[in-house]
Amino acid sequence: xxxxxPVGRHAxxxxxxxxxxxxxxxxxxxATGALEHLAEVWESSLLRELDPEEYHDFQVNRPVVTTAPDxxxxxxxxxxxxxxxxxPDRQVVIVHGIxxxxxxxxxxxxxxxxxxxxxxxxxxxxxALLADVPHTRPIPLTATTESPGLQAVLDVEPSTYEGPTGIxxxxxxxxxxxxxxxxxxxxxxxxxxxxxxxxxxxxxxLARVEELLAASVPLGELPEDAEAWQHGVDELASEDAEISxxxxxxxxxxxxxxxxxxxxxxxxxxxxxxxxxRDHGPGRGGPGRxxxxxx
Numbered sequence: 168x169x170x171x172x173p174v175g176r177h178a179x180x181x182x183x184x185x186x187x188x189x190x191x192x193x194x195x196x197x198a199t200g201a202l203e204h205l206a207e208v209w210e211s212s213l214l215r216e217l218d219p220e221e222y223h224d225f226q227v228n229r230p231v232v233t234t235a236p237d238x239x240x241x242x243x244x245x246x247x248x249x250x251x252x253x254x255p256d257r258q259v260v261i262v263h264g265i266x267x268x269x270x271x272x273x274x275x276x277x278x279x280x281x282x283x284x285x286x287x288x289x290x291x292x293x294x295a296l297l298a299d300v301p302h303t304r305p306i307p308l309t310a311t312t313e314s315p316g317l318q319a320v321l322d323v324e325p326s327t328y329e330g331p332t333g334i335x336x337x338x339x340x341x342x343x344x345x346x347x348x349x350x351x352x353x354x355x356x357x358x359x360x361x362x363x364x365x366x367x368x369x370x371x372x373l374a375r376v377e378e379l380l381a382a383s384v385p386l387g388e389l390p391e392d393a394e395a396w397q398h399g400v401d402e403l404a405s406e407d408a409e410i411s412x413x414x415x416x417x418x419x420x421x422x423x424x425x426x427x428x429x430x431x432x433x434x435x436x437x438x439x440x441x442x443x444x445r446d447h448g449p450g451r452g453g454p455g456r457x458x459x460x461x462x
Contacts, residue, residue, distance in 0.1 A: 182258040183380060184282050187293040190266035192333040194356040195365030197295035199263060201372040206261050208385045209252035214260075215281070219246040222267035222274050247274075249281055254382050260285055266334045274334070275341040282347065290342040290349045291379065293372055294335045295365070298355035301417035302400045306371035307355040310379075313343040317350060321379065326351070350379065357417075359410065360400050366392040 187193065187202040205211075219225075228245035235241060247264030260282065267274045282290060300307055311326035312318055318325060328336075335351065342349040352375050354368040370386070370393045377384040404410045 181289065182260065182285055182287045183289045183291060184260040184262060184278075184285075184287045185291045185293065185376070186262035186264070186278070186335075186338060188264045188266045188334050190333070192266060192294040192296075192335040194295040194297045194354075195361055195368055196363035197354050197356055197365040197368035197372060198293040200364055200366070200369040201293055201376065202261060202263050204369065204373060204387075204389065205259070205376070205384065206250055206252070206263070208387065209254060209259060209261075211250035211252035211259070211261050214249045214251050216249070217247040217264070217274075217277060219244045222247075222269055223265065224268035227268055228265055247278075249278075251285070257380065257382065258285070259380075259382075260287055264334075271334060271337050272341075275338050278338065279342060279345050279347070282342075283345075288348060290338070290347045291376070292335045292339050292349070292351045293376075294333070294351065294353045295356050295368055295372075296353060297358035297361055299417060299420075300355045300357050301414050301421055302357045302360055302367070302397060303414065303418060304421050306368045308371050308375055309353045309355075310350060310375060311353075312348070312350045313339070314348045314350075317348055321350070323350060352376070352379075357400075359413070360403075364392075364396075366396050369393075 185202065185205065187198040189196070189199050193199050223245050225245070230245065231243045233241050233243055245265050247262065247267075250261045250263070252259040252261060262278060279290075298307070310321070310323045311328075312321070312323045313325065317323055326339075339349050339351050352372055354365075354372050356365050356368045366389055370389050373384050373386065373389070404414050
């Protein structure tokens with residue numbers, strides 16, 4: 168199995184597997200939305216499908232009857248697809264599935280067998296959960312890994328979660344046990360707007376994937392969709408006094424929790440970033456005469 172090495176630009180032609188699953192791990196469809204976006208913009212090609220008979224209860228996830236453009240009737244089964252995208256400096260294996268009803272160990276084993284066949288070094292899982300967070304603030308994103316080398320290289324924390332888990336947690340654990348580097352990204356979706364889509368959360372996941380892989384992710388209309396989503400929730404909240412008050416309470420709690428980050432080392436790091444931008448900007452004035460940007 169591979170030795171630990173950075174996920175980003177220092178690893179030449181590294182193969183990475185990115186996986187997301189519909190269901191319990193996918194609040195607001197934010198994680199699978201990010202995965203579908205990656206598959207589209209990176210023009211991935213279908214490699215194989217897992218046999219749904221082995222893993223799904225069809226009374227829980229029913230097959231769907233469709234009609235093709237030629238008039239032929241088809242049954243589309245709930246399954247897991249494995250696609251491959253070829254990027255300039257890496258290969259990305261994209262796994263899109265539905266959380267299985269049965270045989271989770273065998274399911275993970277089959278996916279990781281495919282990963283080994285394709286010489287995958289790193290497994291990245293995407294998830295989203297409902298949380299007490301306001302829609303008006305940046306979407307909280309958590310990145311964890313069980314790989315000690317990645318904790319230092321990517322400034323990622325070890326997971327401390329204990330409790331019930333979904334297929335994302337099991338796949339992460341099994342990947343680490345098999346010797347893969349493994350990283351898990353989770354977005355927190357405001358629980359009072361749980362219905363999909365959640366473009367703001369999807370956008371947050373994609374930004375972290377782009378940073379993690381050092382690979383460009385064209386965003387298309389997603390930023391506009393995220394802005395429209397926030398405006399829509401603003402309007403809904405303004406029409407309901409209880410929701411409006413609740414959102415304000417969440418904002419105050421969020422801002423209070425982040426106050427320690429506005430002092431000490433955080434201020435020093437921000438000032439250092441500002442100085443670097445100024446020194447590398449055009450002319451002596453740097454990127455502009457105003458205050459440092461907020462990004």
